[in-house]
Amino acid sequence: MNRRRSSYLATVFSFIVVIILLAPIIISVAMSFTTSDTLGFPPVGFGLKWYQAVISEAKWQDRLPVSITVAVLSSLISTSIGTLAAFALVRSKIRGSNLISTLFIAPMIVPAVVLATGMYFVWAKGWSLGAIVIGGKLVGTITGLVLADIVIAIPLPFILVRASLANLDKTLELAAKNLGASPVTTFMTITFPLILPGILSGLIFAFMTSWDEVVIASFLSSPRVSTVPVAIFQQLRETLDPSAAAISSMLLLVGIILVSLLSLTRRKPAEIPEE
Amino acid sequence: MSLLSIRDLCFRYGEKSVLKNLSLEVEEGEFVSLLGPSGCGKTTALMLIAGFEHPDQGVINLGGEDINDVPAHRRNMGMVFQYYALFPHMSIIDNVAYGLRQRKINKAAAYKAAEEALNLVQLPGLAHRMPSQLSGGQQQRVALARAIVIKPRLLLLDECLSSLDRKLRVEMEVELRKIQREVGITTIFVTHDQEEALTMSDRVALMRDGAVVQFDKPNIIYEHPKDSFVASFLGKANFMEGSIRSAQDGTYTMQLDNGNLLDFGASQSLATGSKYIIAVRPEKMTISASQSKNTPIKGTISLVTYAGGTTQYGVQAVGKEWIIQSQNDTVRGAIFAVGDEMWFGWQADNSLVL
Numbered sequence: 210m211n212r213r214r215s216s217y218l219a220t221v222f223s224f225i226v227v228i229i230l231l232a233p234i235i236i237s238v239a240m241s242f243t244t245s246d247t248l249g250f251p252p253v254g255f256g257l258k259w260y261q262a263v264i265s266e267a268k269w270q271d272r273l274p275v276s277i278t279v280a281v282l283s284s285l286i287s288t289s290i291g292t293l294a295a296f297a298l299v300r301s302k303i304r305g306s307n308l309i310s311t312l313f314i315a316p317m318i319v320p321a322v323v324l325a326t327g328m329y330f331v332w333a334k335g336w337s338l339g340a341i342v343i344g345g346k347l348v349g350t351i352t353g354l355v356l357a358d359i360v361i362a363i364p365l366p367f368i369l370v371r372a373s374l375a376n377l378d379k380t381l382e383l384a385a386k387n388l389g390a391s392p393v394t395t396f397m398t399i400t401f402p403l404i405l406p407g408i409l410s411g412l413i414f415a416f417m418t419s420w421d422e423v424v425i426a427s428f429l430s431s432p433r434v435s436t437v438p439v440a441i442f443q444q445l446r447e448t449l450d451p452s453a454a455a456i457s458s459m460l461l462l463v464g465i466i467l468v469s470l471l472s473l474t475r476r477k478p479a480e481i482p483e484e
Numbered sequence: 485m486s487l488l489s490i491r492d493l494c495f496r497y498g499e500k501s502v503l504k505n506l507s508l509e510v511e512e513g514e515f516v517s518l519l520g521p522s523g524c525g526k527t528t529a530l531m532l533i534a535g536f537e538h539p540d541q542g543v544i545n546l547g548g549e550d551i552n553d554v555p556a557h558r559r560n561m562g563m564v565f566q567y568y569a570l571f572p573h574m575s576i577i578d579n580v581a582y583g584l585r586q587r588k589i590n591k592a593a594a595y596k597a598a599e600e601a602l603n604l605v606q607l608p609g610l611a612h613r614m615p616s617q618l619s620g621g622q623q624q625r626v627a628l629a630r631a632i633v634i635k636p637r638l639l640l641l642d643e644c645l646s647s648l649d650r651k652l653r654v655e656m657e658v659e660l661r662k663i664q665r666e667v668g669i670t671t672i673f674v675t676h677d678q679e680e681a682l683t684m685s686d687r688v689a690l691m692r693d694g695a696v697v698q699f700d701k702p703n704i705i706y707e708h709p710k711d712s713f714v715a716s717f718l719g720k721a722n723f724m725e726g727s728i729r730s731a732q733d734g735t736y737t738m739q740l741d742n743g744n745l746l747d748f749g750a751s752q753s754l755a756t757g758s759k760y761i762i763a764v765r766p767e768k769m770t771i772s773a774s775q776s777k778n779t780p781i782k783g784t785i786s787l788v789t790y791a792g793g794t795t796q797y798g799v800q801a802v803g804k805e806w807i808i809q810s811q812n813d814t815v816r817g818a819i820f821a822v823g824d825e826m827w828f829g830w831q832a833d834n835s836l837v838l
Contacts, residue, residue, distance in 0.1 A: 380566075389587055
């Protein structure tokens with residue numbers, strides 16, 4: 210009796226959690242199909258009016274390429290750096306490897322506003338170390354946004370690749386060498402394919418980090434060069450126009466597609482038959 | 485000239501000296517076991533032979549060539565790892581063909597050779613499965629096929645049977661030995677299991693603290709152990725420590741370290757007044773309900789361990805504990821019970837003077 214009751218309570222609780230998690234998404238998507246001119250819930254009518262508006266409107270047409278370029282470039286670069294760093298830290302005995310690891314994970318811990326403020330000054334005015342000036346004149350440029358997103362996206366690929374490498378049985382690499390594979394061949398035929406799921410997950414997470422980033426991007430954007438999430442945020446402050454809901458839904462769709470891809474990169478553990 | 489000749493190999497791991505002047509000569513076609521307790525350096529020795537680690541001192545010579553500086557992937561050795569180390573993302577046939585593909589052999593020829601190797605280890609028809617779909621015993625065979633298909637100069641086996649259950653392990657021992665003879669491949673087998681080492685090897689190198697203590701044929705190392713470590717690591721033994729008080733016609737009286745006097749025979753002559761350690765294997769002892777010429781020592785049974793074919797008795801006599809193994813040669817099973825008084829002894833030949 211007691212057991213049934215607790216499992217009933219667990220079901221109800223889970224259901225409430227799911228509703229809380231899903232409600233904002235469902236509301237936002239539902240509102241995007243409205244035919245009314247104001248953002249409201251429940252939506253009035255059903256149509257693709259606002260999707261057409263988004264596609265034809267110049268504002269979104271300018272922002273989308275910026276968002277895509279920044280997300281693609283920053284995710285590729287941050288995943289490459291994160292992978293190489295993870296490899297170096299797992300496979301060699303570097304002094305202070307714990308400190309280096311912590312630095313790579315730091316962007317996840319530092320509040321976005323703190324990071325954004327610091328970045329804004331360095332990106333805008335540069336940071337002079339004696340004769341050398343780092344940064345400057347980067348606000349409102351694609352380069353500036355890419356650099357910022359590399360910094361904030363690095364922790365995830367780094368952590369994921371490091372975990373893949375740590376879980377990789379080192380004797381597999383020894384076995385490959387023993388069978389005549391050079392260190393480079395061993396990496397290409399054994400290590401890389403086995404940590405590839407980790408690298409791809411890292412890449413997708415890095416892409417998503419950049420894709421929906423608002424805080425840092427709003428500091429580093431200019432009226433001419435800005436990303437989609439920043440524009441949504443600005444628009445919601447000015448007018449309650451359903452086009453923001455439509456574009457949000459489109460961002461969401463990209464996320465759903467990528468996360469589905471992610472689940473494909475995880476290999477299904479095969480069953481081990483009985484002796 | 486031996487095929488593999490290791491001289492004065494030293495290897496330190498951090499502060500710890502793992503190998504201390506290890507020397508070993510292995511002949512062509514021989515099956516040699518490196519046997520020893522954990523931490524004796526046997527696996528490290530194998531890693532150095534395979535080239536995964538570099539010795540701090542000493543020489544590894546293979547077929548007349550010093551291979552200290554030859555990297556692992558150019559040594560042409562086949563290794564079977566403890567947990568098989570099959571490549572999980574490759575099918576069985578690709579695993580077995582991997583070494584051949586590294587030798588620039590074309591795919592068709594490599595697959596053909598790999599299939600022959602799989603037939604040799606009695607695994608036909610599994611070529612296109614993935615490693616995770618195979619049982620432990622099957623993975624073991626694949627690992628063996630992968631190692632021998634490249635026709636290595638040396639086959640290195642790293643405790644590769646210890647993860648199998650007992651029945652399968654015994655099966656694999658027989659099969660491994662059969663394959664090794666068929667292929668005629670020189671093999672070095674690392675194990676901590678003395679029974680495995682004795683049954684499989686042409687010669688056993690017993691290791692302790694990074695060096696070889698004794699290197700001999702199984703029957704020699706078992707019947708003529710060099711010291712009490714060898715005698716106790718390979719099988720069980722009763723040790724008597726003390727000094728010889730008197731000697732007469734090959735019968736000696738020893739004053740044990742606990743003060744008691746013990747009479748026994750030995751075929752080796754012992755000097756009166758000197759200290760000795762004498763070992764006797766439990767199965768070399770005779771046990772009887774009555775005193776006789778062969779069973780002069782009186783004892784009390786303190787433990788009975790029945791094991792089917794044999795019974796092992798714990799016996800209290802002359803102030804110490806003895807282990808005596810007796811063959812159950814009648815259907816009655818164990819003939820003594822705890823608390824029984826009995827007599828035991830052994831032939832003079834069976835006294836091992838250490």
